[in-house]
Amino acid sequence: MNDMQDDLLKIKGISKQYGVVKALDEVSFSVRAGEIHALLGENGAGKSTLVKIIMGEERPSAGSIELDGKLMEEFHPNYSRGMGIQMVHQELAVFENMSVTENLFPWMADEGAVRSIKWEDYNSKAQEILDSFEFRTVVPTQRMDTVNLAGQQMIEILRCIYANPKVLLLDEPTSGLNNEEAERLMLTLKELKAKGLTIIYISHRLNEILDYADRVTVMRDGKFVCTLDKDEMNEQSLINNMTGREFSSTLYSRKTYKETINPDIMFEVKALSKKKVLWSASLKLFKGEVLGVFGLEGSGTDRLSRMMYGLESVDEADIWFEGIKIKRITSAEMVKNGILYLNGNRKYAGLLHDSSVMDNISLPQLKTVSNKWTFIQTKKLAGITKSFIERFSIAIPSLKACPRNLSGGNQQKVMLATNIATNPKLLIVNEPTRGIDVGAKVQIHNQLLNIASEGVGIIVFSSELPELLSLSDRIIVMHEKRINGEISGKDMTEQSIMRLASVRSEEVAV
Amino acid sequence: MKMSGLKLKNVIQRSEFAVIAITIILFVVLATGSDIFFNVNNLNSLQTSIAPSALVAFGMMLLLILGVFDLSVGATMALVGISVSTLLASGVSVPLAVLGGFGIGVLVGFVNGILVGVVGINPLIATIGIKFMVQGLAYMRMSNLYQVHPDFPASFTILGTGKLFGIYYQFLFMIVILIILSIFLKNNGIGRRLYYIGGNRNASRLMGFNSKRMIIIIYIVIGLLAAAAAIFSIARYGNANRYLGSGIEMTAIISCVLGGASLSGGKGTAMGALFGVIFMSLMTNFFNLFEVSSTWQDVVVGAILIIVVAADGYLTLKKNKELGKI
């Protein structure tokens, strides 16, 4: 690459605020015409938000974008598309109720109101596209819901490529593909680049980036970190830039690890697997330890957490708790055993948003607060609720306040309180502090460490490395739908974990 | 993949296959089991019950494909029927009165469309609210009268009673609409767009489709179709009353769901809606001709509806499991 190339796309001081979360904080960088420009960063770094803004699907809170020297005046998908931008979405934008052909050409309706669609032309065009990509497992007239996820992803990619864009944005296009398919895609991107297409490419696969990207921009916590040229790119530099956060010592105070791990196993998952979703995954939680599970987007951590709690079906699994095999893996059975699951997605699970905080906290323990006639003893309940509100320093106007009107941090605390109030033996927490402010984060961490020291087992699934490092005694790392290794005690560093998370372990070993 | 095997499978998997199959079975039972099924009177009453119901069901089908529905169609029919007959009674010419009826349909549809598409109110709430408002207006116009001026001009009555080769005009009109809609839904870009929007509203937004405008337009279309149904009905019976169209929103939705639609949107065909309506009409006919208490009809229809929907849900679940999606 020569440095004289023109900048095609200029991102100037783009910020995006979602409530208290600053998803993007004055991000500025440029993309050259005809390059493959990789975007790299942990989950939540703001990569998706940035490409959505370029595509016009989100409106920035501040900043502007220039394409080919022209200011982008509007933020609307039609405007961006009109400027020659196309995007492959991280969460697929496919139409399962329609044919493959219709998914490849969703804009064919724009050709005229009274005209009738020439299906034969479109189907044969679709066939050509599929052939040119040696994509033989689907036929144009097939319904999209009969195509597997990798196939659907492929079709979205092909839709964008064959719309002849000037700039192609790809948000983790290879996360659902196997190695061979991913390789094929990367070669195609290279061919397209040779034809002058400019590509912005988000991926967690370091090898892909090292092999195919001309430059890489690293983002962290919504901020631009650096743009590296080809000759500056290597595994080490990428990992360092992704993780090189200055530790605020008060925020993420390292605790002392339990060096001698108690050999008693509290909870064990043996060979949990599900076709196409998760390879055989096994993990153990020893008594008194906090186990962390880390993985980048698409690595399967979220689904593992759900499956081992019976929230999603599995093909096969054995789960043992305190030496006894759990007969049926259902959430009801888990609750009966004193195992609770705390979901990080406050919006969809975990809280009754329109019931009072008191009702939320009482819900899982209606038995304890009810008298023998099954009527709820309001006073007793208020007492319990108050003690939790104090313990968790939840800022609410009254016990009757509804979670919907609380800040994210307070919602999260209510959720944690609701769970801890039942005196669980084991707490599985998934993204316990996603999208909340720093103060609330620290408080939640302290609460978790607190109950851990009282002997409650804790498994934390999180995509925030610093969080995991400060909470866990041991961290299991996932990569591409399998457990890739584990690190414990002093060996746990951001770099060592990030390496396990982004490179297959056989490759790490050598 | 074997082409012939694929084709048979395709036919069976078509969303309207089930309803066509059970309709044919019911037809055979009626044709062989009852000697008055092919009686002219019976065929006439079948035609004139199917035609208006099908028109409303077509509109409902378009909405269901988009992922919304309309509970105010019955009330709209009542208001249109009463208004048109009042207009005729006060001496307004037939074309103008009919035009006025369509105007009411457009207006109600537009308001529904704005509430659901633009304001974003759940269609259940929005269209039930409108249903009560429109119904109130209709009753107001009726005051304590059961019938409005029964002496329609002949040029109006012919709309409801006229026939061509033994087939009612209104039935022919319905067939024309069926053909137009079938082509529109299958081969027209805008028709296909209904399926895109209903199938995945969020992805449609990302593709830049204007789903708001589409929702408004289709609510207007069902308003027009309801107006047509009302006009045919009052012309056929020679009077309008406030029970016109009452409950038709539910039978229309049931017909469409039997015919392959889903409340979550993205599927359904005009042919499916028609067969759903034919099935429902034949059911009524069956209970009449075999002199079974009509209360059983509701039980049977309800049971069939649930079986059809449950079977569809089960097949979808199985397919998704095979593909590793859940």
Ligand SMILES: Nc1ncnc2c1ncn2[C@@H]1O[C@H](COP(=O)(O)OP(=O)(O)O)[C@@H](O)[C@H]1O
């Ligand atoms: N619609 C939204 N509402 C609230 N917060 C959001 C929304 N979208 C993204 N975020 C937050 O913005 C941050 C950046 O997210 P995202 O751009 O998806 O990161 P990445 O793609 O790098 O993983 C995250 O903290 C995420 O929780």
Ligand SMILES: [Mg+2]
């Ligand atoms: Mg992302």
